[in-house]
Amino acid sequence: MFLKNCFALLLLFFSVHARAQQNLPDTAQLFQDIRVLSADSMAGRKSGTEGSRKAQRYLEQRFKQIGLTAYNKTYKQHVRLQKEKLVVEDAINLIGYIPGQTQEVLVVTAHYDHLGQRQASIFNGADDNASGVGAMLAIAAYFKKHQPYYTLLFVALDGEELGLQGANAFLNAPPVPLHNIMLNVNLDMLSINSKGELYASGSYHYPWLLPYLQQVKALPHAAIRVGHDRPEQGPQDWTNQSDHYQFHKRELPFIYFGVEDHTHYHQTTDTFENINRPFYADATALVLDFIQIVDQQHRPKPNQQK
Template sequence: MKKTLALAFVLATPLLSIAQSSKPDAKLLLQDIKVLSADSMQGRLSGTKGSEKAQAYILRRFKEVGLKPFNGNYKQHFSIDTKRAQVPEATNLVGYIPGKSDKAIVITAHYDHVGEREGNIYNGADDNASGVGALLAAAAHFSKHPPKHTLIFAALDGEELGLQGAKAFLEQPPVPVQNILLNINMDMLSINNKGELYASGTYHYPQLKPYLEKVKPRKKAKLMLGHDRPEQGQDDWTGQSDHFRFHERGIPYVYFGVEDHPHYHKPTDDFENVNTVFYPDAAALVIDFLEIADSSLQRISVQKKSAAQR
């Protein structure tokens, strides 16, 4: 039987109110999502020419925003061999910004999508060019504002094929797994007409709630908590993106995303349907939370509950 996890935070100082001054470059953010969701990327299916084009663009942007490679290489190659797909060479793209601590926060967003089907290109603007754009915006912010903890930015492959990129990342992590304090995962941030961005994970890790509650609403986006309780069925997002692989290993996570919309996994998930006023503010909310967590989070002690305690 799967065990749930509880965690205790040890803080060097009381939880601080952080000045939330992060403002992503909206023009660049929208350019990133537009390029990654163009027809020329062919839907970014793992192992395809479209995926290679997306990798080339993301790597150029990694260098532009100042991310450093581990051991001189941004690429982490792995293979996918499952009932769903066989991909001899899939590729995660990983860079980092060094902190004052050897403890790390891992920021993830998958760049793959589902490719082409029946003559239609599934461009995946929201799913998940939007997450990659926000990841790049966060990296640009912390390149100018050095973090306390080491921040690892991972654009993951193979999410659509069973969270394979996150699995490979944790099988050969760039830092010891025990040094990873938190995973912040972004998957679908750009299409929501109610101005709602969800932060999922506090059901499993309630000690994260005070950090999230310190994130102030932006003009066009506000943070909502939820979508993480087992009784919610399909509305429980715990296992629905790359953060689940971290959760499996007892690494706390916060998953940022919007609720499903009519374009989800449809050929209409195009740049033209991105909410261009909501998306920059949604990305800003994630960066605000990352600032708060980086400032205060020191060490996490993970304890497993017995079935009787759950």
């Protein structure tokens, strides 16, 4: 019995290790995406600016390269944003999907807008949130080669910095019925952390997701920490801090992956040169592992399928 138990544990270890190794992203492409999106030529990607339009064109090209399917022959969802006196008539969400074996949908979101340019200073937004978009693209590329059970919908959102308005517009006119959305995985700031901590926020509200998070094994440069989602935490409760809040308001489950604030947050120093590359690569792999676990284990057993 002892040997049998040891053998079972070894099989489990090697299975987890193999999955973690398999899920390591194409780091060259991952770093290229964050480098391009946070370049000075994008001028901080502020909604409604030429820098934002450059980012849109780049993301549309990447969606095509990966092979994501478009709804109604276009990746673009035209939305109107307004915050106080600022109105953006030509904002764009970019939406692509990979069909699964069910109509149930897992939505992966990451906002591509940032603060833009103020006089001569560019707020490049490498961590916030070129990093989330780069990770989303890496995850999409993986599942394009490994068909998922759930339909996976990938959304590059505009207008997060204007009050989560791009996410609100997406959910007000979704390409799939809201009742088909079983989970939102939101990626916002994944590339700068000195302690190797990637937080997963949301399981306090949706505890059925906690066992899936607990199965994600740490990698050399990053590990998942659960938290920042309890009301008593006040400002440290991240429930309403990014686009996932629009899903939560509609009672749609979410997990938000991100890092704690750092010295580069909303500063001109949030540049590609200051990201933590080993951490970012491992953080992306951890998110991918979580989605894969949910996709594999939350599906019905063969004898439960209709």
